[in-house]
Amino acid sequence: MRHKYSEIRAAGGDVIAIGFAPIEMLRKQTEELDLPYPFLHDPDRTAYRTLGLGRATWWQVYGPATWWTYARLLLRGHRLRRTEVDGGQLGGDIVVDADGRITLARASRTPTDRPPVAELLAALRGGPGSATG
Amino acid sequence: MTPPGVGDQIPHLSFQDLEGATVSLDHWFGRPLILVFLRHPG
Numbered sequence: 001m002r003h004k005y006s007e008i009r010a011a012g013g014d015v016i017a018i019g020f021a022p023i024e025m026l027r028k029q030t031e032e033l034d035l036p037y038p039f040l041h042d043p044d045r046t047a048y049r050t051l052g053l054g055r056a057t058w059w060q061v062y063g064p065a066t067w068w069t070y071a072r073l074l075l076r077g078h079r080l081r082r083t084e085v086d087g088g089q090l091g092g093d094i095v096v097d098a099d100g101r102i103t104l105a106r107a108s109r110t111p112t113d114r115p116p117v118a119e120l121l122a123a124l125r126g127g128p129g130s131a132t133g
Numbered sequence: 134m135t136p137p138g139v140g141d142q143i144p145h146l147s148f149q150d151l152e153g154a155t156v157s158l159d160h161w162f163g164r165p166l167i168l169v170f171l172r173h174p175g
Contacts, residue, residue, distance in 0.1 A: 001167075001169060008167065011165075012164055012165065013164055013165040013166060013167060014161060014164055014165075014166055014167070015166070015167045015168075015169060016158075016161060016166055016167070016168050016169070017169045017171060018148060018168060018169065018170050018171065019170075019171040019173070020171075020173075021171075021173050023149070023151060023153065026151060027151050030151060038150070038161075039151060040148035040149065040150060040151075040156065041148055041149040041150070041151065042148050042149075042170075043149065046146070047146045047148065047170070048170060050136065050137075050144050050146065051136050051137065051143075051144075051170070052135075052136025053170055086173070087172070087173060089172060089173070090172060091169070091170045091171050091172045092170045093167065093168065093169055093170070094143065094167075094168040094170070095165065095166070095167050095168070096143050096162075096165065096166050096168065097165050098162060098163055098164050098165055099142075099162065100142055100143045100158075100159070100162050101140065101141070101142055101143070102137055102138065102139050102140065102141050102142075102143055103139060103165070104139065105136070105137070105138050105139055107136075108172075111172060120167050124165045124167060125165075126165075
């Protein structure tokens with residue numbers, strides 16, 4: 001997302017990242033990643049529930065698809081760390097227009113399920129969105 | 134409760150910023166937004 005941020009801004013949009021982990025962890029992550037966009041905290045996951053962001057199964061969290069994803073990240077030089085937060089909570093991506101109307105809603109179905117940034121940009125620009133549960 | 138979908142108005146949502154202050158998502162309206170809900174900082 002960060003590498004496409006200038007394109008998102010050029011399209012007149014912005015990005016907001018939202019996390020539920022302890023705020024100290026989010027602060028550290030923001031500093032380490034030098035994120036150019038706001039990072040907000042939803043400690044009790046009210047927004048996650050309201051927007052229908054669900055939970056992964058044990059197999060989805062610890063199964064081969066996740067290990068494969070982490071192996072590829074390690075090969076690319078990413079650093080992984082242990083986490084003590086709820087690993088079952090799934091994320092998602094929501095795009096809204098300037099008035100707050102949803103133009104794309106994608107609740108992750110697995111821990112690694114995220115839409116391509118190009119799809120988010122298309123929704124941001126007013127293109128066709130998609131709603132999946 | 135069915136979550137909102139494409140074409141729906143996003144519900145009023147409040148968050149905390151990283152200083153702990155409460156902020157409303159409405160604050161950022163006026164431009165299209167990509168809201169990225171993360172899993173965990175792993």
